[in-house]
Amino acid sequence: MSSASSASSSSSVRPSTPGPNSPNALETLLPFLLASKRSLSTVEHVYRANDICASTRTALEKSAIVTARTSFLRSGVASQLNVLQKVWQQTESTAAHVTAEYQDVLASLDEAETRLRNTLSSLQETVVEAKLRPVDEAPRSLLDFVDESGVEGLVTSIRADLKESGKGFEEFQKDNKGFENEVQKVKGILDKQQRSGDSQSADDLNTGVDHLPEVLADMEELAREMAVNLESLVSHFDLCVTAIKHTEGGGDAAVKIAGDLPHGVEVGQHPQEAPSELISDEQRGEMMRVLREDADQVSEVVLEIESHSTQIVILSQGVEALTASLFQRSREINDAFKLLENLGHRLPNHITRSQAYQIRWDGEQTRIVARMEELENAKSFYDDFFRAYHNLIIEIGRRKTLESKRNQIIEEARSKLEQLYEEDVADREEFKNEHGQFIPVDIWPGLLDLPGRFLIEPEDAVVETVPDISKSVIHKAIRRVHG
Known part of the structure; x- marks a missing residue:
């Protein structure tokens, strides 16, 4: 402007x-x-x-x-x-x-x-x-x-x-x-x-x-x-x-x-x-x-x-x-x-x-x-207890087997001793009949004695008794312990 x-x-x-x-x-x-x-x-x-x-x-x-x-x-x-x-x-x-x-x-x-x-x-x-x-x-x-x-x-x-x-x-x-x-x-x-x-x-x-x-x-x-x-x-x-x-x-x-x-x-x-x-x-x-x-x-x-x-x-x-x-x-x-x-x-x-x-x-x-x-x-203690019990069953089975074997041996021994006794008695009687009249008695006083008899007995006064556990129970124990 x-x-x-x-x-x-x-x-x-x-x-x-x-x-x-x-x-x-x-x-x-x-x-x-x-x-x-x-x-x-x-x-x-x-x-x-x-x-x-x-x-x-x-x-x-x-x-x-x-x-x-x-x-x-x-x-x-x-x-x-x-x-x-x-x-x-x-x-x-x-x-x-x-x-x-x-x-x-x-x-x-x-x-x-x-x-x-x-x-x-x-x-x-x-x-x-x-x-x-x-x-x-x-x-x-x-x-x-x-x-x-x-x-x-x-x-x-x-x-x-x-x-x-x-x-x-x-x-x-x-x-x-x-x-x-x-x-x-x-x-x-x-x-x-x-x-x-x-x-x-x-x-x-x-x-x-x-x-x-x-x-x-x-x-x-x-x-x-x-x-x-x-x-x-x-x-x-x-x-x-x-x-x-x-x-x-x-x-x-x-x-x-x-x-x-x-x-x-x-x-x-x-x-x-x-x-x-x-x-x-x-x-x-x-x-x-x-x-x-x-x-x-x-x-x-x-x-x-x-x-x-x-x-x-x-x-x-x-x-x-x-x-x-x-x-x-x-x-x-x-x-x-x-x-x-x-x-x-x-x-x-x-x-x-x-x-x-x-x-x-x-x-x-x-x-x-x-x-x-x-x-x-x-x-672990309870496991050992469990295993020990089954081992106990196995041990009883072992002892039962051993007992059977021992009893068998004792019976066999008794039978053989009895057989020997009878044979000895027979032989002595035969000897006596054949030669006894010619031998003075005072030569051997035991000439006319009978043979001794023997017994098989346990040495301890108390005899162990093994429980009679069935074999099936023992076999189950064995399977549990040894798989």
Whole structure:
């Protein structure tokens, strides 16, 4: 737009320009003045632009501080998180190791108890041969000859110890799980800030922060252009007021129309003030020419100011979104840092509890394994008892066989001795009949004696009696012992 000074420097006058006393002059100037006054309301856009630029500059300063602080905290949090993850992995490894050992011990106990139950069942199913027991005694199994209450109590005691160890392990796992959840919360915050999606990624934010000075410079340039355009509108308004004041009857109109200007607008001439000096018709004609040219540009300048204002608002919204994201990330990192502080306070106790539980479990495992060895020894004793009983049956069979052989030999010996006796008696009688009458008796007094008779008797006063066990029972015993 042209300035007011250009009106005073030109001396040319357009023939169609109304004179100062022309009835059309005021009618021509009043629309110019009204339009010029309306255009001055764009001062609000200029002030708003200045406020936005100032707030953006402040946001830029805060963003730089927040970005540096967030970056520092994020680096520290990530470093400490690695340490905490290693601690958790170590305690989780301890938990996994203890779990495996606990399950192994439990499985071993189940297997040992199953084997013991099978052995006791075999003892219960094996009825002692009646020939081995008193005649009036009721049938008894091998289980009746052992005290199973001891092993039952041992199994119950071991399971109670394992149950108690399981409770301690559950408490340990609960503590470890709580620690893991806190670590995962911190990790989740860092992972969230690394993921791209609805929110900007870390690289996008850093890039946006780096571009903030350029955005601010663009906003300030737009604001400066708005201010320049506002100055041109004010100059146009001043020129309109001046022209009306130098027009007959225009003073009252200038006061009525331009008396209440928008707040913050400073004009060169107040409508109520009288003209400082008179101007010539040529000067007034030039002034009217400039006003007509400028009036055609007023709406364009207003639109340009409004467009710049819209651009500044859009840029500021982007800055606000970016700074809001930065501050949100800062709050998240601060939350993560607070979680780390809490974990840091808990870390020594957590490590101590992990070590204490490992030591406690090692001791409990040693005691439980030792008692399980007692259980295995009891089972082995019952197995030996079971085998010994069947070996007893085999031994009875062996003795019975030997007894039969011995009795056979004795009978054979008795028969041969009796045969020898009878032969001896016959031979002596024959000798006596043939030669006895010729031999004096006093030559050998024993000549007429009968031969001696011999008995086969046991040396001990008590003779062993071997129970009469059937061969089928003995064969079953042999199959059980030797497979």
